[in-house]
Amino acid sequence: xxTLRLPGLVDAHVHLREPGYEHKEDFYTGTVxxxxxxxxxxxxxxxxxxxxxxxxxxxxxARLAAAKAVCDVGLFVGATNDRADxxxxxxxHACGLKIYVSDTFxxxxxxxxxxxxxxxxxxxxxADAVGYRMDGREQGLGxxxxxxxxxxxxxxxxxxxxxxxxxxVVHVSRRSEIELIRTAxxxxxxxxxxxxxxxxxxxxxxAARLGPLGDMRPRLATPDDQAALWENLDVIDLFATDHAPHxxxxxxxxxxxxxxxxxxETMLPLLITAMVEGRLTEDDIVARCAHNPRRVYGLPAQxxxxxxxxxxxxxxxxxxxxxxxxxxxxxxxxxxLHGRVERVTLRGEVVYEDGRVxxxxxxxxxxxxxxxxxx
Amino acid sequence: xxTLRLPGLVDAHVHLREPGYEHKEDFYTGTVxxxxxxxxxxxxxxxxxxxxxxxxxxxxxARLAAAKAVCDVGLFVGATNDRADxxxxxxxHACGLKIYVSDTFxxxxxxxxxxxxxxxxxxxxxADAVGYRMDGREQGLGxxxxxxxxxxxxxxxxxxxxxxxxxxVVHVSRRSEIELIRTAxxxxxxxxxxxxxxxxxxxxxxAARLGPLGDMRPRLATPDDQAALWENLDVIDLFATDHAPHxxxxxxxxxxxxxxxxxxETMLPLLITAMVEGRLTEDDIVARCAHNPRRVYGLPAQxxxxxxxxxxxxxxxxxxxxxxxxxxxxxxxxxxLHGRVERVTLRGEVVYEDGRVxxxxxxxxxxxxxxxxxx
Numbered sequence: 218x219x220t221l222r223l224p225g226l227v228d229a230h231v232h233l234r235e236p237g238y239e240h241k242e243d244f245y246t247g248t249v250x251x252x253x254x255x256x257x258x259x260x261x262x263x264x265x266x267x268x269x270x271x272x273x274x275x276x277x278x279a280r281l282a283a284a285k286a287v288c289d290v291g292l293f294v295g296a297t298n299d300r301a302d303x304x305x306x307x308x309x310h311a312c313g314l315k316i317y318v319s320d321t322f323x324x325x326x327x328x329x330x331x332x333x334x335x336x337x338x339x340x341x342x343x344a345d346a347v348g349y350r351m352d353g354r355e356q357g358l359g360x361x362x363x364x365x366x367x368x369x370x371x372x373x374x375x376x377x378x379x380x381x382x383x384x385x386v387v388h389v390s391r392r393s394e395i396e397l398i399r400t401a402x403x404x405x406x407x408x409x410x411x412x413x414x415x416x417x418x419x420x421x422x423x424a425a426r427l428g429p430l431g432d433m434r435p436r437l438a439t440p441d442d443q444a445a446l447w448e449n450l451d452v453i454d455l456f457a458t459d460h461a462p463h464x465x466x467x468x469x470x471x472x473x474x475x476x477x478x479x480x481x482e483t484m485l486p487l488l489i490t491a492m493v494e495g496r497l498t499e500d501d502i503v504a505r506c507a508h509n510p511r512r513v514y515g516l517p518a519q520x521x522x523x524x525x526x527x528x529x530x531x532x533x534x535x536x537x538x539x540x541x542x543x544x545x546x547x548x549x550x551x552x553x554l555h556g557r558v559e560r561v562t563l564r565g566e567v568v569y570e571d572g573r574v575x576x577x578x579x580x581x582x583x584x585x586x587x588x589x590x591x592x
Numbered sequence: 593x594x595t596l597r598l599p600g601l602v603d604a605h606v607h608l609r610e611p612g613y614e615h616k617e618d619f620y621t622g623t624v625x626x627x628x629x630x631x632x633x634x635x636x637x638x639x640x641x642x643x644x645x646x647x648x649x650x651x652x653x654a655r656l657a658a659a660k661a662v663c664d665v666g667l668f669v670g671a672t673n674d675r676a677d678x679x680x681x682x683x684x685h686a687c688g689l690k691i692y693v694s695d696t697f698x699x700x701x702x703x704x705x706x707x708x709x710x711x712x713x714x715x716x717x718x719a720d721a722v723g724y725r726m727d728g729r730e731q732g733l734g735x736x737x738x739x740x741x742x743x744x745x746x747x748x749x750x751x752x753x754x755x756x757x758x759x760x761v762v763h764v765s766r767r768s769e770i771e772l773i774r775t776a777x778x779x780x781x782x783x784x785x786x787x788x789x790x791x792x793x794x795x796x797x798x799a800a801r802l803g804p805l806g807d808m809r810p811r812l813a814t815p816d817d818q819a820a821l822w823e824n825l826d827v828i829d830l831f832a833t834d835h836a837p838h839x840x841x842x843x844x845x846x847x848x849x850x851x852x853x854x855x856x857e858t859m860l861p862l863l864i865t866a867m868v869e870g871r872l873t874e875d876d877i878v879a880r881c882a883h884n885p886r887r888v889y890g891l892p893a894q895x896x897x898x899x900x901x902x903x904x905x906x907x908x909x910x911x912x913x914x915x916x917x918x919x920x921x922x923x924x925x926x927x928x929l930h931g932r933v934e935r936v937t938l939r940g941e942v943v944y945e946d947g948r949v950x951x952x953x954x955x956x957x958x959x960x961x962x963x964x965x966x967x
Contacts, residue, residue: 318743328743329742329743329768330742330743330745330746330766330768330769330772331766331767331768333743334768334771334772367704367705368693368703368704368705368708368743368744368747369743370705371705371746371747371748371750371751372743372746372747372750373746374750374754375746375747375749375750375753375776376746378750378753378779379749379772379775379776379779380775391705391706392706393704393705393706393709394705396709397705397709397754400754400755401750401754404753404754
């Protein structure tokens with residue numbers, strides 16, 4: 218048994234469900250789950266109810282987060298078909314703009330060239346106006362993050378390149394996609410990407426066993442797709458969970474179960490297990506869960522912040538019992554994993570230890586001044 | 593009444609329907625219609641039955657054309673989902689590769705990133721192997737021509753840019769599309785585009801009146817889209833007809849009439865009419881119907897080849913009676929037009945005069961050695 222001390226992790230892709238879906242998760246339960254997973258910064262997606270599509274809605278969500286969060290929270294703004302780029306005046310208070318061009322949970326899918334073209338053009342214009350300082354930026358704009366599967370990926374690569382807007386491709390899942398991103402990087406495109414633990418550790422071969430608990434967007438991919446992700450590890454900038462909780466009742470009862478699975482608490486154990494197996498190094502993990510997300514989104518530093526992780530000699534089957542997410546389940550239940558988060562220290566304070574949360578609601582910070590934007 | 597002498601026109605986008613649909617058109621009737629429209633070179637699309645998807649099928653089609661054509665003919669090869677890039681060994685004998693990524697007549701639509709990525713990559717590799725001599729090329733490869741509407745346009749722009757393959761976008765019809773192409777050209781992309789007369793001269797406001805006779809892909813667009821084409825005339829490299837004949841019986845009888853309209857004989861009269869109205873200059877027409885298509889596709893010169901056109905003082909309603917296409921109809925029937933092709937001279941021989949074809953079947957040439965490829 219050894220212990221590792223890692224920097225506080227960033228999960229750059231979570232759905233904490235507030236406002237609108239608090240029965241699934243909220244800013245308290247979601248950030249507690251984050252700490253339990255060694256994550257001290259989360260970036261929260263805009264497909265809540267209502268969607269985070271205007272400056273007022275961003276401010277409102279930021280105040281909810283500021284009151285409840287126990288780790289730091291950045292918030293995405295989102296593009297909608299009917300409100301287009303209404304978020305734009307508040308753009309520098311968001312961690313980035315999220316655009317859904319592929320099928321997903323919620324109602325934010327953009328499917329016209331006219332609107333998508335406008336979104337990239339206006340984001341680029343705003344970015345020019347406020348400057349692009351991405352490294353611990355105090356103002357400036359984040360990247361455009363896209364859910365863009367299959368043919369929607371080159372769409373976004375093209376618009377990003379034409380307007381010189383940094384593009385971040387979320388949850389890449391297929392060989393065709395990771396190989397295209399490699400080519401774009403080789404041609405000097407300003408593109409980064411992330412991969413989820415579930416696409417790294419599960420495939421279509423697990424889907425039947427898991428049923429609705431293995432259903433998310435993008436869906437679990439083939440073993441060949443999974444192999445391509447591991448082969449192209451150098452192209453993957455971030456690991457991020459796409460933590461997307463739904464209740465077991467919703468997953469079981471509805472004729473069309475909502476897609477999405479929780480992931481905040483299992484990411485680090487899965488990655489540590491891959492490390493024990495020799496498939497990843499500690500540096501691989503720290504780069505993709507801490508340094509790179511900070512660089513991609515221009516996140517401020519968290520001084521005196523680290524995670525102590527116990528690496529057991531023998532793997533322990535993952536148990537839903539210990540989970541902090543409100544929905545209390547994982548697609549990895551029963552999987553033998555190494556890596557237990559023992560203690561999390563945030564800005565010098567121990568905020569999590571041996572399964573107990575020691576931080577008060579509201580002790581987490583909301584990033585980029587979203588809660589109290591300058592006039 | 594004046595007479596203009598223009599160079600022999602190129603129609604870089606026609607469907608002469610042979611083999612497989614000879615009841616609609618064939619290489620004789622189609623090239624006779626071409627001469628009647630002042631066109632001395634046509635580039636024929638691959639969505640015949642069978643599709644022009646292998647070296648053997650290209651050679652077979654070339655022999656049909658060589659036996660019947662009365663003007664020069666270039667042939668596209670086409671990508672198919674099941675035969676992928678089987679055409680590749682014959683690539684330099686085609687005028688270019690046609691890829692359908694949007695909905696069309698026939699079965700050639702490509703809709704996976706994996707395959708589309710491969711098509712651009714292999715075309716680029718072949719082009720590297722044989723050289724890109726595009727100006728009256730004797731070998732080398734043509735561009736990839738794409739039917740790519742809406743979000744499929746940035747897909748193709750991206751793949752073309754990543755692999756440095758010249759992209760030609762056929763029948764652009766929307767404001768969003770022509771504006772995106774402008775931006776791509778400004779960024780130095782190797783992209784050219786064409787617009788059809790029917791999108792320049794008809795809109796959704798004509799669609800109800802025309803019914804199935806105004807149905808094609810892309811569909812007639814809005815007046816605002818039409819205005820965008822005229823506003824961006826400097827971005828339009830070619831005018832091309834997308835001559836796509838179907839019989840009146842097919843258009844009338846079928847529950848889902850096949851999309852497409854004839855266009856070879858009406859293009860020049862429509863453009864001359866716009867010239868008389870002051871919307872185009874003679875140079876605009878010659879650039880887009882002769883010089884530019886020769887440059888884009890690397891077509892060989894046709895010495896001593898010209899078209900004599902009478903520009904009547906009073907417009908004459910277009911009559912289907914005079915038409916040479918086998919299907920014998922036009923969506924422009926009854927429209928008052930200036931511009932009647934009086935005489936066509938091809939390589940010093942008068943091949944068309946006052947409605948009569950003087951050239952023998954097989955006197956037209958098949959370009960790029962497609963009929964008798966080098967071993």
